[in-house]
Amino acid sequence: MDVNGTGFVLVIGRTGWLGEGTPGQAAEPPEGLAWHSADHTLRLAQLPFVFPERSGNRRLGPADRRGAARDRYGNWFWIGPDHDEVRLQTLGTAGSTRFWPRPQPCLAAEPPTGDFAPAGSAAPQAQRLAGLAVTDDHHLAVGVPDVPGLLVFDLHAGGPPTTLTWPTALRPVDMAAAPGGGLWILDGTGGPGAARYWGLDRLWRIRDLAEPGEAPPPPEDFLPLPTGSVGGPGDPADRGPGSGNGERGSPAEVATGWAVAIEALPDGSVLVLDRGDPHPAQVLRMRGTRELGRIPLAPIVGPVDLAFLGDAGGVAGTVFVAESQGDQAFALALAADGSTLTPQTRYLPMRLFSGKALVASRDQVHYDLGERWLPVTDRHSPRYVGAASLERGPFDAGEPGTVWHRLAIDGRFPPGTGIAVLSRTADQPDALELTAWREEPAPYLRGAGSEVPYHRFGARGAPDAGTVEVLLQRARGRYLQVRLQLSGDGRHTPRLWALRVHRPRFSYLQHYLPDLYRDDPEAADFLDRYLANTEGLLTEHEGRIAAAQRLLDITSLDAEHIAWLGGWLGATTDPAWDEARSRLLVQHAVELFGRRGTVRGLVEAVRLATDPCPDSTIFDGTPVPGFGVRVVEAFRTRTVSPPATSGGAGAVTSGPRIVGSGARWLVDEGRGELDRRYREFVVARHPDVAALEAVWGRSVAAVDGDFAEPFPPLTPGSHREATERREFMVASLAVPYADVSAQDATAYRGFLAQRYREPAALSAAWGLIGGSQLRSFDEVALPGAAVPSDGPALQDWFSFASGYLPTVRMAHRFTVLVPMSLDSSDAARADRLAQVTRVVEQERPAHTGYEVRPYWAAFRVGEARVGLETSLAQGSRFVALVLGEGRMAQGQLGGGHPWDVPDRWVVGRDRILPRTGSTRTEAGHG
Structure with a gap:
């Protein structure tokens, strides 16, 4: 309510703009409109961008898929263009090298004759490779249809691969690492329309995907037969056919038109991408042999791959689908129950995607451009619908015949956008539907900001943010309903944050002019509306005067006045500070100045200037937890003197006495x-x-x-x-x-x-x-x-x-220790030290001397970081530590297998006892 007693109806927030829907939830926006949760605004709906077809462009197909993956250390693996080799690109390099098969030594022109020949003198036969994945326990699996089977590489231990063979046909189309270890294999042996998928656990045993109660698996179901050992406790060498364990596994059939990709979900289910033909493209969610749902992918045509990025937990997350043109990816939100895929309006272009694979790694999805792997990045280039409308109300004034005053909207109104206001009123709510809409004048952007005293929407100087206002012309009645018509140019949209409808009108004609001016109804109506413009200007100034106390309340004061209020207290805010930091300084200036020159006051001033998220706990005496700013007074670091005499401070040092001669003189x-x-x-x-x-x-x-x-x-x-x-x-x-x-x-x-x-x-x-x-x-x-x-x-x-002189020399000197992160750059550390130095120079007592030093929480008493047996190693993940160019605490030390790898023999962790018959006894295993 303003100083004249005119109140307003406020519309703000999703429920305010859209009304109530289901209990506890806001209604969905009308067609053509969308609610933007990031800034709590209502805007025109965004359209998904579909890259136009390029003339002469060859669409990607399943044959272009080769399989790719990234290990936990950032190294890339993929199948070569001829499907006969695995390429490797290590972290930080630009090109790739052949990972498998390994280069063979040069052979003699004439092979040796006789009964003996050097081992490996014959070059291995080239094998066609299809499907590739890196498991969570750091194995690389590559499909070999001609064997048929898999090549399994231990990326921790290195060395040649283990071959796991399938007695029946296997044609891997795609592979995906299963959470916690293991593998999913999409098998296209039967051709389009006859796909199935296999599951392998972390010990490379075939999972039985049949649901409980189903018929037993057919006789041809099997376990893969390894030709070598993957290595480690419980390796598959002891679990193949003939080991006596009796375990069997079976695949699951997938009823699709053309399955081209598989992706694992955290709950143990999988997503299978169906390219279509004859039906439209879709995604199937499977758990074992049970189909959990089919989700259409329209308008995506001919997708070639998908990748999944999960949220905090469950199956909720984002599914990325690459379309066959190779120009863009589509993002779809997977519901928490996995039943729906909601298209997102993100624009995800891909430049010259060659179709190897979409790879989800480190909370980001990557695609290939030649031998480069680039992140799929959201390019902000939105497209919006051209126009849409929203109706709000009816608003109840409480009195029949109320004259509704004006309407104000806080928001952003970029060039090329517009908003039109229509209204209708009635004294009975049922009569509103029978009343025609009246078009109000075009809203105008207020130059002085909001009509509410000391309220401002948007940053100062933002040309498209502020408050638009319209004076309602003939809105008379108890109930008011408004229609807002939003329009844009396709690239921009209005963004509505809050709406205020003021009522009743405070009439200067009724309060300040003689009755003579109301004799003619038409003239009186015009004069009343004319004087309402003057009333709006004067009421705004009167409101500011009446609410002047807000200028002295730091919690509600506008950001532009913080420095002004601080000047009253002598608190000078740093122009580089954010608003929250400046508010804290002015709010606690009296406390801070009262402790100026003390250790506590100095620490508070430094924390206020440097803490990433400062709050009022800085000034309440709460100790700085652990790794924080410290002030060390120099006199406290002096060597503590032991008693000067063997008898203590009061001992007699003259006259006859017995004095013992110790190692040190007293x-x-x-x-x-x-x-x-x-x-x-x-x-x-x-x-x-x-x-x-x-x-x-x-x-x-x-x-x-x-x-x-x-x-x-x-x-x-x-x-x-x-x-x-x-x-x-x-x-x-x-x-x-x-x-x-x-x-x-x-x-x-x-x-x-x-x-x-x-x-x-x-x-x-x-x-x-x-x-x-x-x-x-x-x-x-x-x-x-x-x-x-x-x-x-x-x-x-x-x-x-020994006591007095060292103390005097160290008096009035102190050191400020500033915590630093080992990951920060030298420039960042220098900037932080310079920032602290400026604060200390301003806050220290005038007669004191100081120094500012960094420190790292990297070493602990009783815990050795580097010993005599430690060596700095080079390898795929380790580089040499160059003296003078790096810090010891930032170097990585070479070592053996990580102790958390469960399926490897680790020296010092596992103890192996002799076999008893065919049973392995393991002891000492964590």
């Missing part, structure tokens, strides 16, 4: 012990004083030719001497010791002033008497050639050098 051992250890360390490194002076570059004190200098309390100027002193401290001192120089005298005096408060207390503790007593802490000097003598002076010096 303060209560005294200065003499420290100097002795230092001299022994230096003498052990240098054979004589002359050599020492040559290395240190200065003269040293010596007694009887032996080095006799004490441990220097300050860092020496000679680099070599300073290095050896540092090595001595690391090896011999029980406490850390900082590099102290003459510039640290002020810090030393400050340390003593904090500890003793008065110079007299310091003099008493150090035993200074007479003229040596201190009158000011400024009289304290750094130790000279040796550390202070035993007692409190020595204790104070090492407390300063």
